[in-house]
Amino acid sequence: MSRDWKEKAFARQEEYLNKLVPLLAINSIEDLTTAAEGKPFGEGVAQALEYFLKLGEADGFRTKNLDGYAGYVEYGEGEEEVGVLVHVDVVTVGEGWTTPPFEPSIRDGKIYARGAIDDKGPALAAYYALKLVKESGLPLSKRIRFIIGTDEESGWLCMKHYAEVEKLPEIGFSPDASFPMIHAEKGQINPTLAVAPYQSQADSTAWVLHSFASGDQGNSVPEKVKAIVSMPLAAEARSTIQEIRESWQAHLARHGVTGEIQQQSDGTLCFEAKGKPAHGMEPHLGKNAGTIAAHFLHQFSFQGSDQAFLGFLSEVLHEDHWGEKLGLAVEDEVTGRLTVNAGIFSYDRAEGGSIRLNIRYPATIEPEEYVEKLKKRADELNLGISSLRTSRAHYVPKDHPVVQTLSRVYSKHTGEEAVLLSSGGATYAKSLKAGVAFGPLFPGKKSMAHLTDEYAEIDDLLRAIAIYAEAMYELAK
Numbered sequence: 001m002s003r004d005w006k007e008k009a010f011a012r013q014e015e016y017l018n019k020l021v022p023l024l025a026i027n028s029i030e031d032l033t034t035a036a037e038g039k040p041f042g043e044g045v046a047q048a049l050e051y052f053l054k055l056g057e058a059d060g061f062r063t064k065n066l067d068g069y070a071g072y073v074e075y076g077e078g079e080e081e082v083g084v085l086v087h088v089d090v091v092t093v094g095e096g097w098t099t100p101p102f103e104p105s106i107r108d109g110k111i112y113a114r115g116a117i118d119d120k121g122p123a124l125a126a127y128y129a130l131k132l133v134k135e136s137g138l139p140l141s142k143r144i145r146f147i148i149g150t151d152e153e154s155g156w157l158c159m160k161h162y163a164e165v166e167k168l169p170e171i172g173f174s175p176d177a178s179f180p181m182i183h184a185e186k187g188q189i190n191p192t193l194a195v196a197p198y199q200s201q202a203d204s205t206a207w208v209l210h211s212f213a214s215g216d217q218g219n220s221v222p223e224k225v226k227a228i229v230s231m232p233l234a235a236e237a238r239s240t241i242q243e244i245r246e247s248w249q250a251h252l253a254r255h256g257v258t259g260e261i262q263q264q265s266d267g268t269l270c271f272e273a274k275g276k277p278a279h280g281m282e283p284h285l286g287k288n289a290g291t292i293a294a295h296f297l298h299q300f301s302f303q304g305s306d307q308a309f310l311g312f313l314s315e316v317l318h319e320d321h322w323g324e325k326l327g328l329a330v331e332d333e334v335t336g337r338l339t340v341n342a343g344i345f346s347y348d349r350a351e352g353g354s355i356r357l358n359i360r361y362p363a364t365i366e367p368e369e370y371v372e373k374l375k376k377r378a379d380e381l382n383l384g385i386s387s388l389r390t391s392r393a394h395y396v397p398k399d400h401p402v403v404q405t406l407s408r409v410y411s412k413h414t415g416e417e418a419v420l421l422s423s424g425g426a427t428y429a430k431s432l433k434a435g436v437a438f439g440p441l442f443p444g445k446k447s448m449a450h451l452t453d454e455y456a457e458i459d460d461l462l463r464a465i466a467i468y469a470e471a472m473y474e475l476a477k
């Protein structure tokens with residue numbers, strides 16, 4: 001059967017590409033300036049959604065538009081459903097494209113366009129898989145619901161709306177990541193910790209932290225930092241600028257980053273450094289400009305809140321990627337270690353400070369215990385928690401029928417063992433109770449999602465059609 005699916009998929013190459021090019025040509029970046037009734041994410045996104053629903057109608061499927069937030073194309077009969085979850089929105093394009101991002105171009109077996117691999121190419125591959133299943137005439141005991149989302153790249157409001165007006169399928173897959181499959185995703189705890197405003201009575205030997213700012217996204221390692229400080233008033237407690245500059249440079253060099261100090265007209269010193277950004281789910285791959293700067297400044301005699309803020313960054317958060325000093329370290333076999341990213345720091349003497357953390361916990365642990373540990377640790381450190389958001393982990397066990405079935409199908413088509421993957425971030429599959437991310441990127445292939453000159457390899461998309469067709473059939477038969 002696998003060979004048949006493959007032959008059938010490759011026989012549709014021309015037709016598939018003829019349908020893919022106009023879909024990729026739609027600029028479906030979220031654009032709220034063109035949002036309207038039934039088009040909550042703007043004109044382009046609405047057009048791309050409509051494109052799929054029209055295809056579905058023309059091919060004789062049941063279709064439905066859910067107020068412009070999402071839609072579906074459905075095939076088969078039965079009580080139960082298998083969900084196949086794709087999205088038509090794309091991220092912004094940036095600069096430097098060889099050919100314009102919304103003028104699809106085929107070169108060397110690749111199709112170049114924004115959305116080629118994330119996620120319109122795979123979405124249409126899954127749609128063609130559904131067509132092949134229908135044309136095969138094979139009997140099914142479940143319905144296959146091909147669900148088109150429109151807000152995956154932003155707030156997932158599409159799935160929220162879907163869940164309000166319909167019931168999301170319990171099992172299925174999402175062709176929006178990598179093969180063989182991602183079956184486990186870490187959960188998140190996102191606290192903002194607060195340092196009180198400065199109220200101490202400083203003596204003349206104290207250094208002063210006027211302000212400190214670093215990072216602008218909780219889920220990224222901060223690249224830059226800017227701290228404004230004053231040296232003590234007492235002459236004997238001061239150093240020369242030259243000495244400070246030398247030891248600052250030595251400190252930055254030890255951490256493999258760069259920076260400088262400027263003396264400002266009011267006499268204050270402005271420390272700046274440039275670290276290395278990284279995704280918040282892999283904080284150890286970055287260099288946190290904020291904690292590196294604090295680690296340097298903390299050697300001087302700051303007092304009160306100045307000292308509390310710098311001390312927390314320097315003595316607890318600096319290089320605490322696994323939450324050891326926060327007292328949160330834990331790992332599991334499925335998704336690995338808990339990670340801590342300190343993503344945003346801001347401090348102003350009069351207003352106090354805030355520190356935004358992005359903590360990602362292993363999929364198989366209960367987060368409540370770690371939230372409690374965090375609260376206790378914050379208490380010990382005299383920090384408040386001004387906000388705390390959590391999002392659950394996602395985990396479909398290895399012996400679950402969905403994982404078993406898709407593993408079997410993948411191995412049949414590739415001759416490779418389906419090694420299960422996990423992720424520190426969330427994939428679209430999380431929307432389905434027992435959903436996994438299943439392709440379309442084959443092992444060893446570079447992911448061009450969100451990049452300039454995004455492309456998908458046409459042969460890989462056709463192979464994906466065959467795999468998805470057999471997967472849909474096996475799950476719904």
Ligand SMILES: [Zn+2]
Nearest residue numbers: 118119152176
């Ligand atoms: Zn995507």
